[in-house]
Amino acid sequence: MSLDSPAAKPHERLAAALDGDMGEVNALIRARMASENAPRIPEVTAHLVEAGGKRLRPLLTLASARMMGYSGSHHLRLAATVEFIHTATLLHDDVVDESRQRRGRPTANLLWDNKSSVLVGDYLFARSFQLMVETGSLRVLDILADAAATIAEGEVLQMTAAQNLATDEAVYLKVVRGKTAALFSAATEVGGVIADAPEDEIRALREYGDALGIAFQIVDDLLDYQGDAKATGKNIGDDFRERKLTLPVIKAVGAADAEERTFWSRTIEKGRQEDGDLDRALTLLNKHGALQATRADALAWTAKAKDSLARVSGADAALQEMLADLADFVVARVS
Amino acid sequence: MSLDSPAAKPHERLAAALDGDMGEVNALIRARMASENAPRIPEVTAHLVEAGGKRLRPLLTLASARMMGYSGSHHLRLAATVEFIHTATLLHDDVVDESRQRRGRPTANLLWDNKSSVLVGDYLFARSFQLMVETGSLRVLDILADAAATIAEGEVLQMTAAQNLATDEAVYLKVVRGKTAALFSAATEVGGVIADAPEDEIRALREYGDALGIAFQIVDDLLDYQGDAKATGKNIGDDFRERKLTLPVIKAVGAADAEERTFWSRTIEKGRQEDGDLDRALTLLNKHGALQATRADALAWTAKAKDSLARVSGADAALQEMLADLADFVVARVS
Numbered sequence: 001m002s003l004d005s006p007a008a009k010p011h012e013r014l015a016a017a018l019d020g021d022m023g024e025v026n027a028l029i030r031a032r033m034a035s036e037n038a039p040r041i042p043e044v045t046a047h048l049v050e051a052g053g054k055r056l057r058p059l060l061t062l063a064s065a066r067m068m069g070y071s072g073s074h075h076l077r078l079a080a081t082v083e084f085i086h087t088a089t090l091l092h093d094d095v096v097d098e099s100r101q102r103r104g105r106p107t108a109n110l111l112w113d114n115k116s117s118v119l120v121g122d123y124l125f126a127r128s129f130q131l132m133v134e135t136g137s138l139r140v141l142d143i144l145a146d147a148a149a150t151i152a153e154g155e156v157l158q159m160t161a162a163q164n165l166a167t168d169e170a171v172y173l174k175v176v177r178g179k180t181a182a183l184f185s186a187a188t189e190v191g192g193v194i195a196d197a198p199e200d201e202i203r204a205l206r207e208y209g210d211a212l213g214i215a216f217q218i219v220d221d222l223l224d225y226q227g228d229a230k231a232t233g234k235n236i237g238d239d240f241r242e243r244k245l246t247l248p249v250i251k252a253v254g255a256a257d258a259e260e261r262t263f264w265s266r267t268i269e270k271g272r273q274e275d276g277d278l279d280r281a282l283t284l285l286n287k288h289g290a291l292q293a294t295r296a297d298a299l300a301w302t303a304k305a306k307d308s309l310a311r312v313s314g315a316d317a318a319l320q321e322m323l324a325d326l327a328d329f330v331v332a333r334v335s
Numbered sequence: 336m337s338l339d340s341p342a343a344k345p346h347e348r349l350a351a352a353l354d355g356d357m358g359e360v361n362a363l364i365r366a367r368m369a370s371e372n373a374p375r376i377p378e379v380t381a382h383l384v385e386a387g388g389k390r391l392r393p394l395l396t397l398a399s400a401r402m403m404g405y406s407g408s409h410h411l412r413l414a415a416t417v418e419f420i421h422t423a424t425l426l427h428d429d430v431v432d433e434s435r436q437r438r439g440r441p442t443a444n445l446l447w448d449n450k451s452s453v454l455v456g457d458y459l460f461a462r463s464f465q466l467m468v469e470t471g472s473l474r475v476l477d478i479l480a481d482a483a484a485t486i487a488e489g490e491v492l493q494m495t496a497a498q499n500l501a502t503d504e505a506v507y508l509k510v511v512r513g514k515t516a517a518l519f520s521a522a523t524e525v526g527g528v529i530a531d532a533p534e535d536e537i538r539a540l541r542e543y544g545d546a547l548g549i550a551f552q553i554v555d556d557l558l559d560y561q562g563d564a565k566a567t568g569k570n571i572g573d574d575f576r577e578r579k580l581t582l583p584v585i586k587a588v589g590a591a592d593a594e595e596r597t598f599w600s601r602t603i604e605k606g607r608q609e610d611g612d613l614d615r616a617l618t619l620l621n622k623h624g625a626l627q628a629t630r631a632d633a634l635a636w637t638a639k640a641k642d643s644l645a646r647v648s649g650a651d652a653a654l655q656e657m658l659a660d661l662a663d664f665v666v667a668r669v670s
Binding site for chain 1: 370372373374375376424427430431449450451453454455457458460461462464465468471473476477480481483484486487488489490491492494495509
């Protein structure tokens with residue numbers, strides 16, 4: 001199948017269209033993850049970086065900058081920056097969640113140890129910071145510093161709110177902005193900023209990234225209850241077993257009667273799960289239409305992403321269309 | 336005892352001389368460690384920040400800027416920045432070292448958990464980044480980004496080199512620059528930069544901070560073998576028990592005969608320690624003059640710190656003298 005073929009997925013078409021840029025970004029990532037003094041650093045980083053993630057965040061930065069007619073080279077540094085920030089947060093997340101698998105491979109904390117993951121994450125965060133300083137744009141630095149704070153705050157909020165039935169959709173949205181949308185929106189916004197796009201188009205790019213990130217995370221949380229394990233690589237019910245209070249459950253808890261509330265309190269808050277509890281959870285999710293309502297939310301965020309993108313008069317219509325298709329593709333997984 | 340009295344310690348006199356600035360820095364730290372969304376963040380931060388560290392790093396920034404005649408307010412932000420970076424590294428270090436006590440109190444990882452320490456550290460690092468962006472100085476950002484990378488690299492290097500007898504003094508120096516001197520030298524350098532000092536004086540301030548930090552860490556490592564537990568709060572031999580290859584041991588290993596090498600290999604590399612091993616280690620350290628040689632190194636770095644400082648024609652002679660006294664004070668602990 002050709003990557004130009006409409007059958008290729010939008011992120012694959014983006015990667016093909018930005019192939020030259022992405023090659024330079026990958027070279028930059030390899031150069032900057034090196035450490036003359038501490039070989040452990042590139043070992044750990046390479047394990048994760050070369051495991052074949054989709055490179056969605058750097059693609060968003062490259063596409064945003066190119067779409068706005070940028071012809072310099074700072075977008076390459078910014079694309080490497082967002083990938084380093086993402087990689088650093090994955091390393092720390094896997095320590096925090098005690099995860100054992102990531103991208104189909106054992107996690108770094110399992111292969112090496114928690115220490116290596118914490119310290120190499122810190123190193124990559126510092127390296128991302130050096131890269132963005134090289135662009136010489138204080139505005140870009142401001143955006144990425146804010147994103148970094150929102151990411152960390154969202155992670156702490158998730159940790160403290162995850163098993164509390166009082167968590168509502170507003171808190172969920174803050175967590176999702178932190179864990180996913182903050183970096184998506186920063187990735188698209190800095191692309192526009194570095195290309196010196198008009199203010200209202202920079203804002204539209206930011207809102208596209210924000211809505212895309214939220215849709216992406218909602219779909220991820222939905223797939224955990226209704227996905228096809230073969231297609232998604234996730235097992236049904238992982239979030240339930242890990243007692244994560246995601247959007248489908250928040251909606252079901254909001255509609256629960258007293259007896260159902262007791263069930264959610266026992267399984268999520270207290271973590272006393274028994275055989276058959278996942279089935280019962282799925283029954284309750286369906287009874288209250290929680291999965292359908294969650295899907296409707298994801299579609300609404302996708303529509304918002306596309307509306308925002310439509311406000312941009314980009315110089316490259318083909319890239320702009322791929323970004324719109326990307327928004328559709330994100331929710332197509334649960335259509 | 337008055338803080339103006341010569342009997343007060345230099346860092347206490349510095350704190351008294353910079354009392355007004357330091358009050359504003361503390362207010363800024365409290366304001367910026369807040370998080371509307373995640374109350375866990377200020378809880379964990381306050382536990383560490385309010386445990387009464389000496390605030391040496393922010394004092395270095397304030398003193399450097401004021402000494403060079405700075406009259407703006409960005410030095411306050413930079414002082415808070417270096418304290419946040421320091422606090423973030425302490426939180427992560429305690430996770431990495433599985434420490435149970437810090438500044439005479441249980442560590443955050445013990446009181447809460449490793450997750451909180453990792454994520455709150457990330458948050459403080461992001462907050463420090465926001466603070467420095469507010470100064471609008473790309474040069475300051477460059478210095479602090481480099482310092483952050485050196486710190487993380489030094490930590491990884493320490494982790495991988497600590498129990499390897501091949502570690503030599505050059506590696507030790509890299510580790511020490513990472514764990515201590517990088518932030519000391521960045522703290523003094525950014526003070527000079529924000530005050531718009533002449534280039535050679537900025538360099539001299541940087542070299543003062545670098546040498547002071549190295550002397551500080553060497554003394555710390557020396558006190559572990561010859562300190563007075565009551566005065567230092569450290570127990571003799573902690574580093575030996577934790578199998579840390581610090582400068583005194585590196586010197587003794589360098590002079591060891593075959594039988595002594597076997598001893599160091601068993602106790603440090605393999606970690607098979609028995610009763611009486613610490614006494615034997617101390618005997619070997621004394622036999623080869625390793626403690627004296629280590630102390631001589633610390634004194635040489637102190638002299639270098641004072642020489643560098645003497646190259647600065649600061650606008651405030653009193654502050655400059657306190658910084659020189661601080662260098663003497665650092666090694667006075669082992670004189």
